[in-house]
Amino acid sequence: xxxKVLSGNYAQSYAALLARAQVISAYPITPQTSxxxxxxxxxxxxxxxxxxxxxxxxxxxxxxxxxxAALGARTYTAxxxxxxLLMHELLHWASGMRAPIVMGVVNRxxxxxxxxGADHADTMSQRDTGWVQFxxxxxxxxxxxxxEAYRLAEHRDIRLPVMVTEDAFxxxxxxxxxxxxxxxxxxxxxxxxxxxxxxxxxRATRLGSFTGPDHYVDFRHDVGAAMDRVREVLPRVEQEYxxxxxxxxxxxxxxxxxxxxxxxxxxxxxxTTTARGVVDDLxxxxxxxxxxxxxxxxxxxxxxxRRLVADVARIxxxxxxxxxxxxxxxxxxxxAALYTAANRPELTSFLAGIGGRDVTPHEVRxxxxxxxxxxxxxxxxxxxxEEVKVDx
Amino acid sequence: xxxxxxxxxxxxxxxxxxELLAQAAFLDGKIxxxxxxxxxxxxGAPVTAFTRIDDRPIRVRTSITRPDVVVVLDPxxxxxxxxxxxxxxxxxxxxxxxxxxxxxxxPPGVRRASVDATRIALAHGLxxxxxxxxxxxxxxxxxxxxxxxxxxxxxxxxEQFVPARPSENRLAARDGYLGVRNADxxxxxxxxxxxxxxxxxxxxxxxxxxxSSEVIHTAAWRTFTPVIHLDRCTKCNFCWKFCPDAxxxxxxxxxxxxxxxxxxxxxxxxxxxxxxxxxxxAEA
Numbered sequence: 001x002x003x004k005v006l007s008g009n010y011a012q013s014y015a016a017l018l019a020r021a022q023v024i025s026a027y028p029i030t031p032q033t034s035x036x037x038x039x040x041x042x043x044x045x046x047x048x049x050x051x052x053x054x055x056x057x058x059x060x061x062x063x064x065x066x067x068x069a070a071l072g073a074r075t076y077t078a079x080x081x082x083x084x085l086l087m088h089e090l091l092h093w094a095s096g097m098r099a100p101i102v103m104g105v106v107n108r109x110x111x112x113x114x115x116x117g118a119d120h121a122d123t124m125s126q127r128d129t130g131w132v133q134f135x136x137x138x139x140x141x142x143x144x145x146x147x148e149a150y151r152l153a154e155h156r157d158i159r160l161p162v163m164v165t166e167d168a169f170x171x172x173x174x175x176x177x178x179x180x181x182x183x184x185x186x187x188x189x190x191x192x193x194x195x196x197x198x199x200x201x202x203r204a205t206r207l208g209s210f211t212g213p214d215h216y217v218d219f220r221h222d223v224g225a226a227m228d229r230v231r232e233v234l235p236r237v238e239q240e241y242x243x244x245x246x247x248x249x250x251x252x253x254x255x256x257x258x259x260x261x262x263x264x265x266x267x268x269x270x271x272t273t274t275a276r277g278v279v280d281d282l283x284x285x286x287x288x289x290x291x292x293x294x295x296x297x298x299x300x301x302x303x304x305x306r307r308l309v310a311d312v313a314r315i316x317x318x319x320x321x322x323x324x325x326x327x328x329x330x331x332x333x334x335x336a337a338l339y340t341a342a343n344r345p346e347l348t349s350f351l352a353g354i355g356g357r358d359v360t361p362h363e364v365r366x367x368x369x370x371x372x373x374x375x376x377x378x379x380x381x382x383x384x385x386e387e388v389k390v391d392x
Numbered sequence: 393x394x395x396x397x398x399x400x401x402x403x404x405x406x407x408x409x410x411e412l413l414a415q416a417a418f419l420d421g422k423i424x425x426x427x428x429x430x431x432x433x434x435x436g437a438p439v440t441a442f443t444r445i446d447d448r449p450i451r452v453r454t455s456i457t458r459p460d461v462v463v464v465l466d467p468x469x470x471x472x473x474x475x476x477x478x479x480x481x482x483x484x485x486x487x488x489x490x491x492x493x494x495x496x497x498x499p500p501g502v503r504r505a506s507v508d509a510t511r512i513a514l515a516h517g518l519x520x521x522x523x524x525x526x527x528x529x530x531x532x533x534x535x536x537x538x539x540x541x542x543x544x545x546x547x548x549x550x551e552q553f554v555p556a557r558p559s560e561n562r563l564a565a566r567d568g569y570l571g572v573r574n575a576d577x578x579x580x581x582x583x584x585x586x587x588x589x590x591x592x593x594x595x596x597x598x599x600x601x602x603x604s605s606e607v608i609h610t611a612a613w614r615t616f617t618p619v620i621h622l623d624r625c626t627k628c629n630f631c632w633k634f635c636p637d638a639x640x641x642x643x644x645x646x647x648x649x650x651x652x653x654x655x656x657x658x659x660x661x662x663x664x665x666x667x668x669x670x671x672x673x674a675e676a
Contacts, residue, residue, distance in 0.1 A: 005411075005418045170453045173407075174427035175414045270453040277451035358454035 001185075006178040008171030011139040012078060012104040012164070013038035014178075015146030017048050018186040019102070021076040022193075025053040025064035030116050031172045032080040032106045039076070058083040062090040062101070069099035070207055072197035074150065078104035080168065082111060084122045088129070094161040095130025095223055097208050100153035100193075101161040102146060107135075107269065107320070108168040109355040117356010118167035120268065121321035123297075124329040130223045132162040132230055133297040135268045139178045142166050144241065144249055147181075147190055151237045154193050157229045167320075168356065170270040181245050189244045227299050234296070250293070252301035255308060257283055258290030263371040264308065264345075266317045266334060268294045271352070271359045275318075278364040289368050294330055302337035309338060314371045315345045318364075320353040327351075327379045352382040393446040394540055395456045399475045400465030401613065402430065402437045404519075405527030408555065409465070410441035412531055415549035416541040417445045425450045436613035436656055438473055445540060461538055464488060465509070465526050468615055468675050476502070481577075486537055488526050493575035504575040507533035512567045516560040522616055522659060522672070528554065528561040532568025543569050610637060614657035616672040622647055624669040631661035631670060 006014065012035045016024065024043065026036040042048035053064045058079050065075040079087060084105055094101050109119035123133060132152060136142045142164065149162035166172055199205055211219065231252075238249045256272075257279050258264055267275050272293045282289045292308055294301070294317075309315055315338075319328025326332050331349030338344050350367050353359040363382055370376045396413065400406030407428040414424035428441040442456040458478040467489040469475055476485060481501025488509040489496070496504045509529035519525035528550055535541050546569075547562050554561045620631070631648050632640045639654035640661065650661075662670040 003418075005415050005424060167453075169427055169429065174425060174453070175411050176425045176450070177418060177423060273451060273453045280451075358457075360454050360457075361452060 001182060002180050003177050004180055005175050006139055006143075006180075007034065007173055007175050008136070008139045008142050008166040009034040009104075009106070009173070010038055011142040011178050012146060012166070013042065014180055015143045016076040016102075016104075017042050018181065018183060019074065019076070019147060019150050019190055020048070020187075020192070021050055021102075022073040023051050023053065023065065023068035023075045024077065025055055025061040025068075025075075026077045026079065027055055027058045027061050027083060029058070029080050029083040031108060031168045032078050032083070032104070034172075035078040035104055035106075058086045059090060062087045062094065062103075065101045065103075066090060066094055066097060066099050069094075069101050070097065070197070070199045072193065072195055072200075074154070074193045075099075075101050076103070077101065078106070080106040081108035081116075081122045084126065085110065088126065091126055091129035091131060091161075093208065096219065097198075098159040098223075098226070099161055100150070100159055102149045102153055103131075103161065103163045104142075104146065105163050105165040106168050106172045107165050115355045116168060118170050118270070118353060119320055119355050120165075120329070123163065123165050124321045124323070126163075127298065127329065130160060130227065131298065132158075132160055132227070134162070134164045135295060135297060136164060136166045136171065137269060137272045137293060137295075139166075139171055139174065139176050140247075141249075142171065143178055143180065144245070144247055147186060148237055148241060148249060150190050150193075151240075152230060152233060154196075155233050155237075156194070156196075158226050158233060159196075160223070160226050160230075165269070167270045179247070185244055189241060230296075230299050231301075231303075250295060251304070252294075252296035252299075253304040253308065254293050254295060256291040256293070258292065258308060260288055261290030261312060262288040263314045263316065263368065264290045264292055264312050265364070265367060265371070266292045266294050266315065266330065268297070268318070268320065268330060271318050271320070271364070274359055274361055275364045278361050278368065281361075282365070282368055287368070287372060289372070294334075297330070297333070300333050300337060305334060305337050306341040309341060309345050310343055312343070312345045314348070314374070314376060316348045316350055316367050316371045316376070318350045318352055318359070318367065320359075322351055322354070331379075346376065347378070348376040349379045350382060351380070357383070393444055393450065394461065394538075395459050396443045396445075396461040396463060396534075396540070397456045397459040398439075398441040398443070398463045398465065399469050399473055400439050400441075400527075401469070401615070402439050403523050404439075404465050405525045406439045406465055407441050409463075409527035409531055410443045412527070412546070412549050412553055413443045413534070413541065414445075415553050416531075416535075416545040417443075419545040419548055420541055422447060423449055425453075429455055436615070436658075438469060438613070459483065461486065461534070461540070463530060463534055465530055466615065467491075470497070484538060486530070486534055486572075488530050493573045496575070498577070501577045503577055505533065505537040505572055506575075507568050507572045509533065509564075509568055512564050512571060515567070516557075516564045518557065518560055518564055521674070529564040529568035529571075532565035532570075533572035534568075535565075536569045536572045537574060609653040610656055611653050614652075614655060614675060616657040616659060616674055617652065618650055618655065618657065618659070618661055619671045619673050620648060620650065621669045621671065624667055626667055628666060630664045630666060634660050634664040636660060
């Protein structure tokens with residue numbers, strides 16, 4: 001094991017190297033580009049024995065991975081924002097064709113107005129495409145989760161694509177110490193992909209062609225069932241990672257100081273780190289507050305969430321994007337999951353960090369105080385002064 | 393925890409500087425966190441980068457608004473960017489400039505330091521006169537002025553991680569270390585110079601920005617100014633045609649006039665001028 005000072009993007013690249021990805025295809029987009037640039041260096045230097053396919057768009061990049069995965073290859077791609085949106089059609093193809101692609105996504109705002117800052121609107125818009133979604137808090141978690149993602153994606157009971165996301169700049173371009181495991185350790189955790197070539201030269205097979213109402217529903221149901229099985233497989237994979245690499249990954253909804261908490265804040269990605277410090281401060285003042293990190297968004301950890309709120313009076317969900325006409329997308333999901341909970345806490349959807357704004361300790365503290373006040377609104381935008389009128 | 397904010401321009405190595413500092417701090421046994429912020433990724437555009445260094449894991453992931461140290465890689469930014477924003481008594485302002493530290497404007501109680509990193513960089517062949525790569529010389533000065541990293545760790549980080557010319561960069565770091573000049577906080581520090589950039593845009597009304605991009609004085613990027621020697625000008629208008637920012641207008645007599653509030657100092661007019669009547673003059 002070696003500790004390197006790496007960016008979140010390079011953590012993705014090193015993970016693809018350690019996973020011995022065989023086919024890489026991607027199209028550059030800020031702030032993702034340095035991920036695939038580094039991988040291109042690995043391939044050019046011979047460090048990574050892979051085919052690097054240059055393409056003219058993100059749509060084509062995912063098509064390359066899709067085809068290679070159908071032939072049994074381990075594939076990797078990465079994108080962000082508009083690039084992910086352009087892939088949208090093929091995201092559905094990937095899950096429907098049960099292609100175990102792993103993709104790094106740098107969470108970036110969607111235009112217009114043009115913006116390259118951290119924002120979850122790009123991946124939240126892909127909620128229903130049948131991809132497993134992980135949101136990382138640190139560069140270490142990026143690297144570990146990409147390795148975990150291959151095990152999940154290629155697991156015989158799952159065979160679904162997985163995206164591992166990281167906040168633009170706050171991780172993608174942030175350098176910090178990252179423990180890079182030895183190749184031999186990773187090989188033990190993640191052996192070569194089990195031969196599972198859906199397509200093979202010389203064998204007539206159809207993949208993804210027309211299916212009528214008689215069978216189509218079975219294919220869709222299977223994708224859903226596979227997604228549900230992630231809940232069972234994930235803890236087993238994480239146990240193995242702990243045993244071999246020595247690091248705990250935390251499951252779908254890791255918690256922080258939630259014992260006896262009256263209010264709990266649910267965060268995603270890098271907001272979590274800042275919120276940990278605030279929880280420590282408030283606990284030191286005797287306030288009963290806790291934190292839960294929504295690490296896996298699909299499949300949604302509804303059981304963990306219901307257990308978490310058993311004795312909680314109020315819950316806040318911090319979203320870095322917005323579902324127009326509703327509330328934050330994570331808040332919407334949390335709210336739906338709690339409908340069947342024995343104890344249903346009051347819920348506030350906080351919108352913060354949109355388009356690369358800082359989510360400061362001061363802001364997180366204010367969220368906790370709003371929740372503790374007992375008079376929390378349903379939806380609250382941080383630092384919005386006035387409504388922007390379209391027609392004056 | 394110490395928080396350092398870098399201000400520079402795209403192409404000067406600002407982002408690399410913040411990363412090299414993080415690598416050096418790590419070699420010193422510290423825990424670093426470093427990241428850049430940029431709106432547009434272009435040469436000459438103002439760039440900000442942030443580095444935090446601590447003995448414990450860092451529990452905040454935001455940009456730095458109350459820095460302990462501000463490092464300015466391009467003195468031109470002193471006129472266009474509020475670089476000392478959030479810098480308070482006890483902090484340090486370090487500027488790449490040929491001027492003495494005493495001449496720098498800083499908030500009360502802020503220590504000042506200067507280093508002629510441009511001269512050092514050019515002496516070691518790093519970058520060009522138009523765009524010197526000053527980051528390693530500035531880091532050397534920072535190491536000396538703050539003690540936040542050792543020169544040994546910085547030299548090792550430079551050797552390992554600079555994208556090009558490691559030996560020259562290591563020497564530049566050493567010269568920056570030796571060449572830094574310090575000044576105590578001024579008793580009554582002069583007020584910051586007025587900004588050349590106009591007030592921020594009005595808040596957009598609806599989906600369309602309510603003001604023309606004409607109010608954005610892109611000259612904030614300029615490090616070299618074109619000066620036309622009209623006595624030799626043939627009125628060929630090549631400069632007018634080639635200016636990528638349409639910053640050159642023709643007067644009633646057909647002579648080119650440069651609208652300096654929009655000129656980014658790219659030097660294309662000087663390169664294209666057939667009789668070579670345009671001279672690029674370094675901004676002070």
